[in-house]
Amino acid sequence: MSSLALKGGKPIRAKEWPQWPIYGERELKAVEEVIKTRYWGGGVGVSGPKEAEFEEKFSSSHGCRYGICVTSGTAALHVALLAAGVGPGDEVIVPALTFWSTGSAVLMASAIPVIVDVNPETYCMDADAVKDAVTDKTRAIISVYNYGSSPDMDKLLKTCNEYNLVLIEDCARGHGFTWRDKPAGSIGKLGCFSFQQGKFMTAGEGGIIITNNETYADRCYAIKDCGRLREGGMPGEGIEPSTVINWYNYRMTQIQAAILLAQLERLWEQVKVRQNNQDYLNKRLREIEGIEPVKVDERLSKHHPWPYCFKYDPSYFMGLPRDKFITALRAEGIPCGKPHPPLHMALYFPKFSEAYKRYVESKANFPASEKAYNDEAVELPQHLFLGATEDIDDIAEAIIKIKRSAKDLL
Numbered sequence: 001m002s003s004l005a006l007k008g009g010k011p012i013r014a015k016e017w018p019q020w021p022i023y024g025e026r027e028l029k030a031v032e033e034v035i036k037t038r039y040w041g042g043g044v045g046v047s048g049p050k051e052a053e054f055e056e057k058f059s060s061s062h063g064c065r066y067g068i069c070v071t072s073g074t075a076a077l078h079v080a081l082l083a084a085g086v087g088p089g090d091e092v093i094v095p096a097l098t099f100w101s102t103g104s105a106v107l108m109a110s111a112i113p114v115i116v117d118v119n120p121e122t123y124c125m126d127a128d129a130v131k132d133a134v135t136d137k138t139r140a141i142i143s144v145y146n147y148g149s150s151p152d153m154d155k156l157l158k159t160c161n162e163y164n165l166v167l168i169e170d171c172a173r174g175h176g177f178t179w180r181d182k183p184a185g186s187i188g189k190l191g192c193f194s195f196q197q198g199k200f201m202t203a204g205e206g207g208i209i210i211t212n213n214e215t216y217a218d219r220c221y222a223i224k225d226c227g228r229l230r231e232g233g234m235p236g237e238g239i240e241p242s243t244v245i246n247w248y249n250y251r252m253t254q255i256q257a258a259i260l261l262a263q264l265e266r267l268w269e270q271v272k273v274r275q276n277n278q279d280y281l282n283k284r285l286r287e288i289e290g291i292e293p294v295k296v297d298e299r300l301s302k303h304h305p306w307p308y309c310f311k312y313d314p315s316y317f318m319g320l321p322r323d324k325f326i327t328a329l330r331a332e333g334i335p336c337g338k339p340h341p342p343l344h345m346a347l348y349f350p351k352f353s354e355a356y357k358r359y360v361e362s363k364a365n366f367p368a369s370e371k372a373y374n375d376e377a378v379e380l381p382q383h384l385f386l387g388a389t390e391d392i393d394d395i396a397e398a399i400i401k402i403k404r405s406a407k408d409l410l
């Protein structure tokens with residue numbers, strides 16, 4: 001009989017994985033304290049007390065002077081685009097392989113997402129393709145930290161400087177990263193983070209925009225707080241109508257901010273643990289023919305995987321297709337999956353809109369992203385990387401086991 005768990009054998013991993021999210025007295029006390037103040041909601045006209053404290057601590061720990069809390073990473077991207085002056089007819093360059101919000105936020109700003117492929121080694125935005133995609137309508141680039149890796153930020157900055165474009169960093173998966181020791185979020189003009197349930201830090205939901213530019217900070221504030229000016233002022237006072245395209249209520253609650261203050265204290269130790277485990281798994285997987293971890297650029301000095309990702313080559317597994325491999329790996333007790341469909345498959349371009357026309361006319365194709373989605377990429381959730389190296393060994397051993405017995409699954 002086959003030893004594979006999918007065929008009734010004993011799984012490699014029966015023990016529980018580290019749980020996510022992690023909480024303790026700090027989070028419980030923080031929530032209780034806010035409840036007792038009766039100041040639960042978002043600050044109106046000025047950041048609420050917990051928001052203000054979190055905005056200061058989070059932005060300064062990520063190399064920025066200003067932070068503006070919002071309700072989600074999607075809201076952060078939407079607000080950042082509007083604050084950068086992106087509007088109807090403008091083009092914004094985005095990677096194909098990302099979560100959909102990177103592209104849908106551009107549509108929410110009535111602008112046109114111009115999709116480029118990812119680099120097949122890093123699975124992050126291909127900086128050369130970005131340069132080729134620039135037109136006289138391009139206004140901004142949204143770069144994404146994905147898989148504990150990053151695009152070539154030096155090249156992206158060069159392109160932005162050359163064509164006067166705004167670099168918006170989508171750091172929904174990039175808390176605590178540094179590129180050449182510069183924190184993610186402070187490299188471009190605006191950095192957007194998510195605090196959704198599965199992210200490196202969470203309050204269930206939430207987001208923040210960070211920036212070193214005071215004008216952008218003021219605009220972000222007004223856009224997310226129904227047009228109110230920070231530190232006093234009503235909609236329409238002091239901001240030119242053409243500057244703020246529209247406003248929303250994207251206010252974060254004090255309860256979320258209080259939880260995030262506690263979560264921030266945990267972040268730096270967790271970055272270290274995950275980074276060590278990512279490096280260790282990369283080393284172990286490179287020893288397995290047919291498995292190749294996503295490449296991490298050496299200039300990315302701090303990084304951790306959200307999610308971890310490796311490339312799977314079925315020809316080394318007796319032709320076992322990737323999706324069957326994933327089913328077998330799950331049965332061995334290793335949570336895993338495949339990427340989200342790339343943007344061009346997932347975004348809804350309203351028919352006959354400029355965005356739709358631009359997409360159809362571009363005849364763009366995205367072979368690296370499609371290959372990752374269709375056949376090649378295998379993703380592992382970040383919380384698996386919070387334990388000991390023996391946990392990581394289980395991942396490698398499970399893959400080796402499936403490889404040895406792949407014929408039992410054909």
Ligand SMILES: Cc1ncc(COP(=O)(O)O)c(C=O)c1O
Pocket residue numbers: 072073074075098099101102144170172173194195196206207
């Ligand atoms: C790369 C990326 N961008 C944006 C988002 C959107 O964040 P949120 O879910 O908080 O709206 C996510 C998260 O899901 C993401 O992974």
